[in-house]
Amino acid sequence: MGAEGRNINEESRAFKAGATAGRIAWFATIGIFVSALGFGLIEGFAPHGWRAVGAVLGITFGVSLCVVFVIAGRNAIIICFGAYMALVGVGSVLQSHHPRPTGALIGIAVATIVTSVTGTFLAFLSGRRSKELDRLLFTESISVAFFVTMLGSLAYALLEAWIKAPKLSMWVVFTVGMWSWAIATMVFRRRYT
Numbered sequence: 001m002g003a004e005g006r007n008i009n010e011e012s013r014a015f016k017a018g019a020t021a022g023r024i025a026w027f028a029t030i031g032i033f034v035s036a037l038g039f040g041l042i043e044g045f046a047p048h049g050w051r052a053v054g055a056v057l058g059i060t061f062g063v064s065l066c067v068v069f070v071i072a073g074r075n076a077i078i079i080c081f082g083a084y085m086a087l088v089g090v091g092s093v094l095q096s097h098h099p100r101p102t103g104a105l106i107g108i109a110v111a112t113i114v115t116s117v118t119g120t121f122l123a124f125l126s127g128r129r130s131k132e133l134d135r136l137l138f139t140e141s142i143s144v145a146f147f148v149t150m151l152g153s154l155a156y157a158l159l160e161a162w163i164k165a166p167k168l169s170m171w172v173v174f175t176v177g178m179w180s181w182a183i184a185t186m187v188f189r190r191r192y193t
Contacts, residue, residue, distance in 0.1 A: 056089065077126060080119030087112040137188045145181035152176055 091108040094101055127138030153173060159165040 056093070060089075077119055077122045080115045080122060084112060084115045084119060087115065133192060137185060137192060140188050141181055141184035144184040145177055148180040148184075149173060149177040 087108050091105060091112065094105055094108065127135060127142070130138065156165065156168060160167065
């Protein structure tokens with residue numbers, strides 16, 4: 001059948017391929033959130049015997065994310081966060097060595113900060129450049145995550161000062177921020193779509 005005999009509502013192969021690629025990218029993004037949260041929980045709370053396993057998993061997952069997205073997707077945001085996870089894993093392994101390789105750890109810390117800031121900046125730019133509804137979802141979920149993290153940090157800081165609550169790892173702040181962002185995104189997406 002020619003183009004003139006085709007139903008206008010029929011989905012083309014290109015449309016189906018694009019929709020499939022979009023779903024894969026969405027599930028990969030959720031996978032990164034869950035992996036980062038799991039990695040943070042292992043590194044922050046697990047017994048010392050589990051931390052090496054968590055570091056190796058972080059390195060493996062981060063490197064595989066980078067490789068897959070360099071080859072297949074060329075998604076700079078996911079590449080940055082994959083590199084971030086791999087660097088945190090390498091730093092976790094190196095910091096347990098005696099004597100500590102201070103120079104290497106400083107280099108890894110700088111690279112980790114650069115990749116996380118770059119990934120966050122690219123995610124922000126991507127959110128600002130997206131369509132109107134996606135931009136609204138991005139902005140609202142980021143706002144909720146920011147306020148949940150800030151108010152939670154303030155509340156716990158007061159508990160530490162007033163009733164001598166135990167000191168928390170910064171992994172807790174990271175985990176709360178990521179969970180609140182992921183949950184807010186899912187809630188707003190369900191509400192608006």
